[in-house]
Amino acid sequence: MRILHTADWHFGKTIEGRDRHTEQVAFVEELSGICADERIDLVLVAGDVFQSPNPSAAAEELFYYAVDRLADHGRRGVVIVAGNHDNPDRLCAASPLAGRLGITLVGLPKEELGPTSPGAGKVYRVNGGQAWLELAVPGVNHTAVIAALPYPSEGRLKEILAQSLEDNDLRQGYNDRLTGLFGALNAKYRPDTVNLAVSHLYVRGGIESDSEHQIQVGGAYAVDPLVFPANAQYIALGHLHRPQYVGGTPAPCRYAGSPLAYSFSETGYAKSVTIVDVQPGAAAIVREVPLTSGRPLVRWRAAGGLAQVREWVDAGRDKDAWIEVELEIRQALALDEIQELRAMHQGFVTIRPVFHVLEDSLEKGPARLNSMPLNELFIRFYEQQNGGLKPDEKLVEMFLELSQSILEETDGDSPQGSNEEAAL
Structure with a gap:
C-alpha cells in the first residue's frame, strides 16, 4: 500500500492580511497531481484543514474540491482528522456523503466509526470503532487498520485529566491518558494488515515555528514519544509546520509540515508531502516529495x-x-518615501525601519551608556523601536516607577555594579 501523508493546510489563512487563496488552490492541484503520478492508494490528512473554526465559504469550497479530487471517485482512500484549528462538527458535516466516496472524516477523539457498504471498485470501511477504522482499497490485497485520533484536548476528550492545575500534573495526566488511548488502539492491529496511526498533537522535542499557536505548543498538551501504538508501522502527525521526524517513537513518526510557509520563521527550508510504502509485517519505506x-x-x-x-x-x-523588509535608516521616512516603498513591490508584507540611534550610542562604548540616566536610555530605546517618535512623559514616568520597584527588589543582590546596571 502506498500512502501520502499531508497536514496543516490552513485554508483561509492569510499573511499579514495578504490573501493566500490562489496559492492554496495551486497546492491542491499539485497534490492531486502527485497522487496520480505516484499511484497513491491512501491519503492521510493529519489535521488543521482550516485556519478558523468558522471558515469562509471560499475555504470550505476549496476543502470539498480538494477531498473530491483526492478521492478519485471513490478509488482512493482519504482519512482526515480534525486539528486544533478545526471545528469538529463542521469538518464532519458531510460525513454521510463522504463515506460513499471512501472519505473518512473524524472530528472528535471518541468518535465511533462504523463500516460502510462495499461498492464495486470503491474504497470502503470493513470495520471500525472508537477512533479506529479498517479500510479496504481497490487493487490492494490487504487492508489498513488506522488509529485515527483527532486533536485530543481535554475539552474534546470531555474528561478531567488531572485534579491539580499545576503544569507538571496536567502534563503527566495528559501523557498518561494518551498512552492509554493509543494502547487500546494498538490492540486493533493485526499481523495481516498495514497498521497506521494519524493524529494532531505536539510531541516534546519537535521544532515549532511562529505560525503555530504557542498556547498549544510545548505546554500541558505535549506528549512523550513513547505514547504511540507499539505495533504501528507508520505514525502520521500534524501540528508543527516544519517537516520533520520525531525521535524515540516505536515506529517511523513524522510531521508532514504545512504545504505553504505561513510565517517568516519558516524561511530556509522546503515544504513537502510524505510518501510511505508499507506492507503487512514489513518496515515502512518513507520519502519526501517537495x-x-x-x-x-x-x-x-x-x-x-x-x-x-x-x-x-x-x-x-x-x-x-512575500517579503519582510528591514530598512536601516538614520531618520524617519517622509510620507512620500513611505508611499513609494509600499508601491515598489506587491510582495512587501512587513516594512520594519531599523534606526541607528541606539547603535550610534553603543559605538561610544559601555562607559558612555553606563553614564546615561535611566530615563535617557529608555527614551533612546523607544525612539529606535518606534520610528524616531519620542515617548510621552507619562510613559517615561511609568517606566521609571517600574524600574525603581525592580531596583528595590534586587538591591543588595548584585555583587558588583550599580543598581541601574542591575535593572538593565
Whole structure:
C-alpha cells in the first residue's frame, strides 16, 4: 500500500492580511497531481484543514474540491482528522456523503466509526470503532487498520485529566491518558494488515515555528514519544509546520509540515508531502516529495536604506516572493518615501525601519551608556523601536516607577555594579 501523508493546510489563512487563496488552490492541484503520478492508494490528512473554526465559504469550497479530487471517485482512500484549528462538527458535516466516496472524516477523539457498504471498485470501511477504522482499497490485497485520533484536548476528550492545575500534573495526566488511548488502539492491529496511526498533537522535542499557536505548543498538551501504538508501522502527525521526524517513537513518526510557509520563521527550508510504502509485517519505506506551489517567504535587510531597496526591486530580486523588509535608516521616512516603498513591490508584507540611534550610542562604548540616566536610555530605546517618535512623559514616568520597584527588589543582590546596571 502506498500512502501520502499531508497536514496543516490552513485554508483561509492569510499573511499579514495578504490573501493566500490562489496559492492554496495551486497546492491542491499539485497534490492531486502527485497522487496520480505516484499511484497513491491512501491519503492521510493529519489535521488543521482550516485556519478558523468558522471558515469562509471560499475555504470550505476549496476543502470539498480538494477531498473530491483526492478521492478519485471513490478509488482512493482519504482519512482526515480534525486539528486544533478545526471545528469538529463542521469538518464532519458531510460525513454521510463522504463515506460513499471512501472519505473518512473524524472530528472528535471518541468518535465511533462504523463500516460502510462495499461498492464495486470503491474504497470502503470493513470495520471500525472508537477512533479506529479498517479500510479496504481497490487493487490492494490487504487492508489498513488506522488509529485515527483527532486533536485530543481535554475539552474534546470531555474528561478531567488531572485534579491539580499545576503544569507538571496536567502534563503527566495528559501523557498518561494518551498512552492509554493509543494502547487500546494498538490492540486493533493485526499481523495481516498495514497498521497506521494519524493524529494532531505536539510531541516534546519537535521544532515549532511562529505560525503555530504557542498556547498549544510545548505546554500541558505535549506528549512523550513513547505514547504511540507499539505495533504501528507508520505514525502520521500534524501540528508543527516544519517537516520533520520525531525521535524515540516505536515506529517511523513524522510531521508532514504545512504545504505553504505561513510565517517568516519558516524561511530556509522546503515544504513537502510524505510518501510511505508499507506492507503487512514489513518496515515502512518513507520519502519526501517537495512542493513548489507556494510563494517563498524571504527577508531583506537593506543596510543601504531606501536606495538599496530600489536597486533590488529594479533588478527583479525575489519578484514572486512575500517579503519582510528591514530598512536601516538614520531618520524617519517622509510620507512620500513611505508611499513609494509600499508601491515598489506587491510582495512587501512587513516594512520594519531599523534606526541607528541606539547603535550610534553603543559605538561610544559601555562607559558612555553606563553614564546615561535611566530615563535617557529608555527614551533612546523607544525612539529606535518606534520610528524616531519620542515617548510621552507619562510613559517615561511609568517606566521609571517600574524600574525603581525592580531596583528595590534586587538591591543588595548584585555583587558588583550599580543598581541601574542591575535593572538593565
